[in-house]
Amino acid sequence: MTKFPEGFVWGSATSSYQIEGAHNLDGKGPSIWDAFCTIPNRVANGDNGNIAIDHYHKYKEDVALIKSQGFSAYRFSISWPRIMPEGRGKVNEAGIQFYSDLIDELLANGITPWITLYHWDLPLALQSENDGWLNPSIADDFEAYAKVCFERFGDRVKHWITLNEPWVVSILGYGQGVFAPGRVSNSEPYQAAHNLILAHTKAYRLYQSEFSHQGGTVGITNNCDWREPLTDKQEDKDAAERALLFFLGWFADPVYFGDYPQVMKERLGERLPVFTEEEKELIKGSTDFFGLNHYTTMFAEDSHGKLVKGSVYGNGGLSEDQDVNLSQDSTWELTSMNWAVVPWGCRKLLEWIHNRYNGADIYITENGFACNDEIVDGKVEDPYRIKFYKSYLQACNEAIENGVNLKGYFAWSLFDNFEWASGYRPRFGLNFINYETLERIPKSSALWFKEVTSNNGWEVEKHEELV
Numbered sequence: 001m002t003k004f005p006e007g008f009v010w011g012s013a014t015s016s017y018q019i020e021g022a023h024n025l026d027g028k029g030p031s032i033w034d035a036f037c038t039i040p041n042r043v044a045n046g047d048n049g050n051i052a053i054d055h056y057h058k059y060k061e062d063v064a065l066i067k068s069q070g071f072s073a074y075r076f077s078i079s080w081p082r083i084m085p086e087g088r089g090k091v092n093e094a095g096i097q098f099y100s101d102l103i104d105e106l107l108a109n110g111i112t113p114w115i116t117l118y119h120w121d122l123p124l125a126l127q128s129e130n131d132g133w134l135n136p137s138i139a140d141d142f143e144a145y146a147k148v149c150f151e152r153f154g155d156r157v158k159h160w161i162t163l164n165e166p167w168v169v170s171i172l173g174y175g176q177g178v179f180a181p182g183r184v185s186n187s188e189p190y191q192a193a194h195n196l197i198l199a200h201t202k203a204y205r206l207y208q209s210e211f212s213h214q215g216g217t218v219g220i221t222n223n224c225d226w227r228e229p230l231t232d233k234q235e236d237k238d239a240a241e242r243a244l245l246f247f248l249g250w251f252a253d254p255v256y257f258g259d260y261p262q263v264m265k266e267r268l269g270e271r272l273p274v275f276t277e278e279e280k281e282l283i284k285g286s287t288d289f290f291g292l293n294h295y296t297t298m299f300a301e302d303s304h305g306k307l308v309k310g311s312v313y314g315n316g317g318l319s320e321d322q323d324v325n326l327s328q329d330s331t332w333e334l335t336s337m338n339w340a341v342v343p344w345g346c347r348k349l350l351e352w353i354h355n356r357y358n359g360a361d362i363y364i365t366e367n368g369f370a371c372n373d374e375i376v377d378g379k380v381e382d383p384y385r386i387k388f389y390k391s392y393l394q395a396c397n398e399a400i401e402n403g404v405n406l407k408g409y410f411a412w413s414l415f416d417n418f419e420w421a422s423g424y425r426p427r428f429g430l431n432f433i434n435y436e437t438l439e440r441i442p443k444s445s446a447l448w449f450k451e452v453t454s455n456n457g458w459e460v461e462k463h464e465e466l467v
């Protein structure tokens with residue numbers, strides 16, 4: 001039996017733009033993703049989130065599925081432009097009503113809501129009129145939006161995540177331009193990141209000063225892959241450490257220690273913005289838990305200035321700033337995102353976080369496997385996904401045994417959904433979506449999770465049969 005500690009949180013996760021649809025209904029304003037999807041050749045197959053899986057209209061059926069699969073927690077995000085169509089000022093009551101109803105439905109079914117305030121669907125007005133995350137004033141706009149959410153939902157919601165993956169927003173949105181708003185630059189990612197950190201901090205401090213009576217916790221979710229030194233040479237060990245600091249330390253060091261990693265300051269010089277002493281004090285300690293999204297592992301080696309251009313996804317940021325070359329082992333299994341399946345990388349990353357961030361309470365807020373599932377005779381069998389989850393959860397279990405304070409795990413994703421620039425083709429769900437009928441069909445992995453959530457672990461032999 002692989003057993004998890006008493007009270008371990010089992011959840012599944014989604015985000016607003018990826019599932020809701022209803023992109024222009026009931027007063028919702030456009031987001032940067034609505035706009036990005038209209039530009040030719042930015043999203044595979046010309047896909048968009050206009051309808052997505054129509055969760056907006058099917059949320060009751062979806063909550064029933066979560067319940068039947070035994071998850072005690074559900075992580076979803078609020079669409080900022082559904083709440084504030086222009087990003088600031090007027091509040092859209094119909095948007096409030098939707099999330100309020102969803103929260104009530106979850107609670108009535110014994111499921112704890114975990115809300116992400118920002119999962120990339122920025123109100124378009126803030127981008128077109130204000131340069132989005134490049135404008136320092138966005139921190140005040142985000143604080144005002146967070147305030148509405150705390151006021152209207154905080155009586156029932158006790159778990160808040162300010163930002164999802166500021167690394168993706170900065171690097172893919174402002175560095176490589178493959179995600180909205182599609183900008184390409186080697187300095188804007190650092191400016192956007194700076195304002196993201198300040199926005200997070202404002203929302204965190206606002207909760208502390210005005211909403212602490214609600215008794216909730218507020219954190220931030222960062223994404224990071226593991227970086228394994230390619231050889232035992234010290235320079236490759238240093239390269240792997242440097243890559244982790246440019247990836248995760250970029251955001252986690254400020255919220256735990258008040259400032260960027262030294263190696264980033266040294267290498268970026270004037271391209272890295274500077275926090276004032278006052279800001280450092282506010283940023284330091286501005287998270288109640290460590291939210292981690294983790295998908296894969298790559299080898300890292302010192303490039304000695306000779307960069308091999310990696311694929312856009314997962315190249316770990318602006319490699320020229322890090323002097324790191326990344327590679328995969330040819331024996332590693334790849335998902336349909338070309339992300340390698342390397343469970344021990346998950347354990348090593350958890351241990352690295354534990355050691356660097358003083359034994360922080362960690363929640364894995366995303367981890368999952370993409371492929372091209374198919375319906376056969378009305379069923380979707382995905383033994384490879386079960387194998388993936390089993391191996392990563394086993395790695396989590398080992399990390400816990402080694403002293404890591406891992407408190408919960410959210411599978412990405414509850415459903416197949418709009419996978420950003422890759423459109424609908426990669427399927428990450430535990431529940432299959434028939435995009436013609438929008439029917440939800442639980443995959444065998446969803447049934448396996450039911451066993452895990454009800455036993456707080458799984459019987460090893462029994463699982464072996466399933467695979």
Ligand code: PNW
Nearest residue numbers: 015164165168223293312313314366419
């Ligand atoms: C995350 N990368 O995105 C997001 O939080 C989800 O919305 C998304 O569906 C999921 O992971 C799967 O992609 C990422 O290039 C996108 O390293 C890109 C990267 C990492 C995470």
